[in-house]
Every structure is written in structure tokens, then in C-alpha cells.
Amino acid sequence: MKRLTPYLLALPGWMWLAIFLVVPMAAMASVSLQTGNAIDGFAMTFSVSNYTDALSRYSTQLVRSLAYGGAATLAMLLIGYPVAYWIAFKGGHRKSMYLFLLLLPFFVSFVLRTISWGFLLADDGILFGTLKGWGLLPADFHVLATAFAVIAGLTYNWLPFMILPIYVALERVDPRVVEAAQDLYASRTAAFRRVVLPLSLPGVFAGVLMTFVPATADPVNAQVLGGTSNTMIGNIIQTTYLTNLQYPTASALSFTLMAVLLVGIFVYARVLGTENVLEAAAR
Amino acid sequence: MAELNAIELEGVVKEYVSHGEVVQAVKGVTLDIAEGEFFSLLGPSGCGKTTTMRMIAGFEEPSRGVVKLHGQDVTNVPPNKRDVNMVFQSYALFPHMNVWDNVAFGLKQRRTPQEEIKRRVGEILEIVDLTGREKRRPREMSGGQQQRVALARALVNRPSALLLDEPLGALDLKLRQAMQIELKRIQREVGITFVYVTHDQSEALTMSDRIAVMKDGLVEQLAGPREIYERPASSFVAGFIGTSNLLSGVANGGVLEVGGGRVLVPEREGDVTLTVRPEKITISAEKPDGEVSVVPGTVTEVVYLGTYTSYAVSLAGGTEVTVFQQNAHDARNIAERGDAVWLSWQAQHSYALGS
Ligand SMILES: Nc1ncnc2c1ncn2[C@@H]1O[C@H](COP(=O)(O)OP(=O)(O)OP(=O)(O)O)[C@@H](O)[C@H]1O
Ligand SMILES: [Mg+2]
Numbered sequence: 001m002k003r004l005t006p007y008l009l010a011l012p013g014w015m016w017l018a019i020f021l022v023v024p025m026a027a028m029a030s031v032s033l034q035t036g037n038a039i040d041g042f043a044m045t046f047s048v049s050n051y052t053d054a055l056s057r058y059s060t061q062l063v064r065s066l067a068y069g070g071a072a073t074l075a076m077l078l079i080g081y082p083v084a085y086w087i088a089f090k091g092g093h094r095k096s097m098y099l100f101l102l103l104l105p106f107f108v109s110f111v112l113r114t115i116s117w118g119f120l121l122a123d124d125g126i127l128f129g130t131l132k133g134w135g136l137l138p139a140d141f142h143v144l145a146t147a148f149a150v151i152a153g154l155t156y157n158w159l160p161f162m163i164l165p166i167y168v169a170l171e172r173v174d175p176r177v178v179e180a181a182q183d184l185y186a187s188r189t190a191a192f193r194r195v196v197l198p199l200s201l202p203g204v205f206a207g208v209l210m211t212f213v214p215a216t217a218d219p220v221n222a223q224v225l226g227g228t229s230n231t232m233i234g235n236i237i238q239t240t241y242l243t244n245l246q247y248p249t250a251s252a253l254s255f256t257l258m259a260v261l262l263v264g265i266f267v268y269a270r271v272l273g274t275e276n277v278l279e280a281a282a283r
Numbered sequence: 284m285a286e287l288n289a290i291e292l293e294g295v296v297k298e299y300v301s302h303g304e305v306v307q308a309v310k311g312v313t314l315d316i317a318e319g320e321f322f323s324l325l326g327p328s329g330c331g332k333t334t335t336m337r338m339i340a341g342f343e344e345p346s347r348g349v350v351k352l353h354g355q356d357v358t359n360v361p362p363n364k365r366d367v368n369m370v371f372q373s374y375a376l377f378p379h380m381n382v383w384d385n386v387a388f389g390l391k392q393r394r395t396p397q398e399e400i401k402r403r404v405g406e407i408l409e410i411v412d413l414t415g416r417e418k419r420r421p422r423e424m425s426g427g428q429q430q431r432v433a434l435a436r437a438l439v440n441r442p443s444a445l446l447l448d449e450p451l452g453a454l455d456l457k458l459r460q461a462m463q464i465e466l467k468r469i470q471r472e473v474g475i476t477f478v479y480v481t482h483d484q485s486e487a488l489t490m491s492d493r494i495a496v497m498k499d500g501l502v503e504q505l506a507g508p509r510e511i512y513e514r515p516a517s518s519f520v521a522g523f524i525g526t527s528n529l530l531s532g533v534a535n536g537g538v539l540e541v542g543g544g545r546v547l548v549p550e551r552e553g554d555v556t557l558t559v560r561p562e563k564i565t566i567s568a569e570k571p572d573g574e575v576s577v578v579p580g581t582v583t584e585v586v587y588l589g590t591y592t593s594y595a596v597s598l599a600g601g602t603e604v605t606v607f608q609q610n611a612h613d614a615r616n617i618a619e620r621g622d623a624v625w626l627s628w629q630a631q632h633s634y635a636l637g638s
Contacts, residue, residue: 180375184388
């Protein structure tokens with residue numbers, strides 16, 4: 001009985017996963033192999049053409065999503081690491097306050113926040129409108145409806161998910177260990193490169209996972225900030241499902257995206273997630 | 284030409300501002316540590332030992348005063364440019380590196396040729412008896428092994444001085460004693476200056492050439508172990524180092540009257556506080572003769588401690604005196620609780636504080 005207790009305690013969790021993850025996935029997998037239309041109904045035909053069609057028609061958007069997601073992740077890493085570092089090592093007793101400030105935007109709905117960026121970046125909005133009025137920017141300058149706007153939006157929206165895991169990893173670095181490196185003739189830069197950075201890599205690893213996946217699949221930023229020429233795969237899935245009611249195609253697209261992301265994560269984990277890499281980084 | 288001291292502190296003060304208040308962790312320490320010396324900083328928790336050591340290592344800048352290494356002023360030199368290495372209380376090993384990389388770290392930072400790194404790391408691992416464990420990670424090792432890695436990591440650089448901040452604090456008694464002997468052996472072998480922080484007085488007494496006893500950010504006494512033990516400079520030192528009996532009163536004609544007894548006080552008149560070590564006192568049922576200090580008392584407690592027995596004896600007037608008596612072959616105690624006894628000791632074993 002004692003030995004069973006942990007399993008029993010985990011049971012609700014497993015049930016939750018079974019019901020809300022496995023069942024919908026199975027249903028979606030089945031839909032993705034059906035053919036038909038919303039009016040006459042769909043029938044199971046085990047056709048993989050949904051997948052091949054989806055891939056050939058929307059490969060541009062798929063590649064674009066991966067590129068935007070990747071660019072946003074990189075931007076988050078470059079912005080987020082220094083912030084996490086600063087809070088962890090210079091935050092003093094205000095650390096919790098800084099973390100709270102970081103999460104403050106989350107008290108406002110995600111979509112609303114993104115729309116506000118739309119206002120802010122509008123061609124004749126408060127920012128650019130004013131600057132153009134003063135003649136500081138050319139009249140045809142615009143940010144909205146560019147790749148830059150989408151990537152910036154993605155970066156903004158998921159930045160805390162990059163910062164938090166890196167912060168947690170840095171917070172656990174014993175300051176004495178850094179001092180030991182300096183005591184052993186390492187300059188500040190060398191101590192960072194050979195001790196702090198390698199010890200924070202698990203946080204970087206987690207941060208990249210937590211941001212790359214949702215950023216790549218996100219439809220909102222592309223829709224609100226990207227205009228018509230920056231459509232991402234999330235937008236395609238959304239319209240295919242909600243507007244065009246082509247459930248099989250939408251399901252096939254979702255699965256394709258999931259497969260691509262899973263393979264990417266798997267390769268990434270194999271390459272970066274091992275102890276050997278962490279050790280090599282310290283050399 | 285006088286030989287240069289390995290380390291010199293001149294009026295070193297360290298102030299911290301915490302919660303808007305200035306705290307003096309070190310209030311003015313001046314000391315010289317000679318080349319090759321085993322020097323201990325001893326004192327109770329919070330007296331400023333670590334802070335003093337961190338200023339020598341360069342992690343803290345003194346608020347006032349000068350730190351010199353080999354006669355050179357290094358007060359504002361960062362730690363990576365100082366020729367001293369530190370062994371941290373918590374070891375502070377690099378958790379992501381194996382033993383070899385931990386030990387080789389300093390040599391690599393100083394761009395030592397590969398061949399030499401190999402040779403020196405191999406040598407030092409042999410000295411600390413860790414050959415064959417090169418590929419282990421710190422967390423896969425016992426406390427004693429980690430301690431030796433930390434020691435090797437510092438020693439391999441052949442610094443002019445090694446700073447050790449309570450390096451044995453985390454070890455159990457048995458391992459601690461083994462490591463004390465080990466440390467002493469290594470120090471003799473490599474012949475470099477050791478600055479050793481501890482709050483364990485027996486550790487300081489057995490290992491050091493000289494000891495600085497610290498209290499509240501100041502050095503209370505700086506002397507060799509024997510002198511610190513036999514001739515403590517203050518009641519604080521007397522109480523901190525081992526067990527000590529304090530007897531106060533007014534000396535008159537070479538004699539101090541305490542609890543109905545006569546304590547011989549050479550070379551002192553007037554107000555005086557004497558210390559007498561418990562093992563110097565003899566207990567007897569009869570009043571002893573001869574030129575010795577003699578005081579009557581009543582045994583209030585008897586504690587058997589293996590090699591010796593500890594007696595608490597209360598004098599008339601309330602002063603408590605602790606006496607250690609070696610346990611002889613017959614298994615009987617010299618006195619039992621409630622016995623009226625005489626305490627006696629040689630005149631030279633009374634030491635007047637502050638003389
Ligand atoms: N960064 C700091 N800020 C404020 N006060 C400090 C700081 N570091 C040390 N102190 C204070 O300075 C005093 C001396 O500290 P230190 O660490 O040198 O003591 P220690 O003798 O090493 O004690 P222990 O035996 O407990 O290690 C303590 O009262 C401590 O609270
Ligand atoms: Mg300390």
C-alpha cells in the first residue's frame with residue numbers, strides 16, 4: 001500500500017492528461033485523416049492527402065513561422081539574459097519586486113496587450129505620428145505590417161518566459177563559486193564565460209523551449225501587427241478551422257506543426273541538453 | 284635587509300552599510316604574517332575573521348588601512364591579480380567541472396603550457412591523495428574528498444600564501460582530526476604561508492605557529508599557542524581558549540585572599556585578576572604544606588571524562604573553580620560531591636591578566 005501511494009497521488013494528474021490531452025489528440029488525428037466538407041459531413045478515408053496538400057500549400061507560412069519564432073526566441077535570449085542576470089545578482093532584497101513587475105503585464109489580456117502595441121506602432125499613432133510631425137521620421141516610415149513588428153510583438157509577449165527560467169538558474173549560482181574563479185586568476189569576463197554562463201545553460205535551455213514553441217504557433221501577433229503579408233501558420237490553422245470549416249486540413253496542419261516542433265525540440269535537446277555540452281562550455 | 288613579510292595589515296577597517304546603518308565588521312587590525320608561517324585567526328562567530336580574510340584575498344576593499352603582500356601595497360588590486368589563493372568554507376568547487384578541470388582552472392587562466400598543467404595537476408592530486416578520481420564531479424565525492432579538491436585547486440598554483448576559511452568546519456570530528464594532520468603535513472611539504480580561520484580553539488592551538496585572537500573586529504591578543512594558553516592577555520582570551528578559572532581580589536604583600544584561602548601573587552599589588560588552568564590545580568582532602576597557593580572549597584559536581592575527571596568546586600564567597608585531575612589506575616574518584624577539599628597549585632601557574 002505504501003508503495004502505491006505516490007502512484008495514487010499522481011492519479012488525478014494522469015486522468016487529467018488522459019482526458020484533456022490524449023482524447024482530443026486522438027479525435028484530431030482521426031479528423032485529419034477524413035475527407036468531406038462542412039455541409040455534407042466528413043467521412044473517414046484514411047487519406048494522407050490532407051497532409052501533403054497542407055504542406056505544399058502552406059509551406060511558406062510554416063517556414064515563416066519557424067523563422068519568426070526563431071528570431072523572436074533569439075531576441076528574447078539577448079534581451080532576457082542580461083535582465084535575468086541583473087535581477088539575480090544585483091537585485092538585492094528587491095528581487096521579488098522586480099519579478100513581480102516582470103509579470104505585471106500578464107494581468108492584462110494577451111490580445112489586448114498586442115492590440116495596444118498595434119496602436120502604439122500605428123503609422124500615424126502617438127509615437128510615429130508625433131515624430132513624423134516633428135520631421136524626425138520620413139513620412140512613409142512604417143513598422144506595422146512588417147516582419148519586424150511581428151517578431152517584436154512575439155518577443156514582447158513571451159519575454160518573461162525566457163527571463164524566469166534563466167533567473168532561476170542564475171539565482172542558484174553560488175556567489176562564492178564566482179569568487180573562487182576570480183581568486184583563481186579569472187577576470188570578470190572569464191569568470192562569467194567559464195563559470196556563470198555554463199551554470200546558467202539549463203535555464204537558457206528551458207527558456208528557449210518555453211518561448212520558441214508558443215511563439216512559433218502564435219496567431220495573434222501576426223494578425224494584429226503583421227498585416228496581410230506576414231501570415232503565420234497559426235493564422236492559417238485558425239482560418240481554415242473557424243472560417244473555412246475545413247476541419248481535416250486544419251487538423252493535418254496542426255499535426256504537421258506539432259511534428260516539426262517536436263523534431264526540432266528533440267534535436268535541440270540532444271545537442272544542448274546533455275551534461276557534456278555544459279562541461280564543454282566550461283572549458 | 285629585513286625579510287619581507289608575506290602579509291601585512293596596517294590599521295585595516297571594514298565598514299558595511301546595512302539598512303542605513305554603518306556596521307564595523309573589522310575595526311582596525313594590524314598584523315604581520317611571516318613567510319612560511321602557519322597563522323590562525325581565532326575568535327567567536329561574527330568577530331570579523333572572514334571579513335579580514337576576504338580583504339587579504341581582495342574580495343572586499345578595506346574602508347581604511349593598507350593590505351600588503353610581500354611588501355607591496357595591494358589594497359586596491361582585484362583578487363585575480365593577487366598571488367594568494369583561498370579555500371572557501373563551503374569549498375566553492377565548480378559543480379559543472381570534474382576534479383581535474385577544477386584543479387587545473389587556475390593554471391589554465393594563467394596560460395600555463397599544457398604539459399606543465401598536466402604534470403602539476405597530477406602531482407598535487409597525488410599529494411592530496413586523489414589520484415584516480417580525476418573524472419569525478421564534486422557532488423559525487425564525500426565532504427573530505429571535496430575539501431582536498433579545494434585544497435589542491437588552490438595549492439596547485441603555488442601561491443605565496445594560502446587562505447583557509449574554516450576549511451574543516453563541515454567535517455565530522457574524526458575526519459576533522461585526520462585532515463588537521465594532513466593539512467599540517469601538506470604545509471610542511473609545500474612550505475607556503477597558511478592563514479587559517481577557525482573558531483575552534485583546540486584546532487588553532489595544535490596547528491598554528493602564531494594565533495591572533497579576535498573579538499568584535501579587533502585583535503585581542505597575537506602570540507604563539509603556548510603563550511596564548513598560558514598567558515592570556517584578557518579574561519576574554521582566557522575564557523575563549525580552553526577552560527579557565529578567574530580569581531579576582533586585592534593583592535597584598537604577594538598574597539591574594541580568596542574564599543578563605545591564600546593565593547600567591549608574585550610581582551603584583553592592588554586590584555588583580557588571576558587565571559589558573561584547571562589541569563594545574565591539585566585536589567586533596569588534607570591542607571597541603573609548602574610554598575603553594577591553597578584554597579578550601581566544596582565539591583559541587585564530578586564529571587568523569589575518560590582520561591580525566593572534571594570537578595566543580597565552589598569556594599566560600601561563591602566563586603566556582605573547575606579542576607581537571609588525571610584518572611589514575613585505581614578507579615576511585617579523589618573526591619565526591621559534597622566533600623570539603625583543598626585546592627592547591629604552584630605560584631607560577633597563577634597568571635595575572637594584563638601583565
Ligand atoms: N556584507 C555585509 N554586510 C553587512 N554586514 C556584514 C557583511 N559581512 C559581514 N558583516 C558583519 O560583519 C561582522 C563580521 O562578519 P564575519 O563574517 O567577518 O564574521 P566571522 O568572524 O567570519 O564569523 P563566523 O565565525 O560566524 O564565520 C558580522 O557582525 C557580520 O554580521
Ligand atoms: Mg566566517
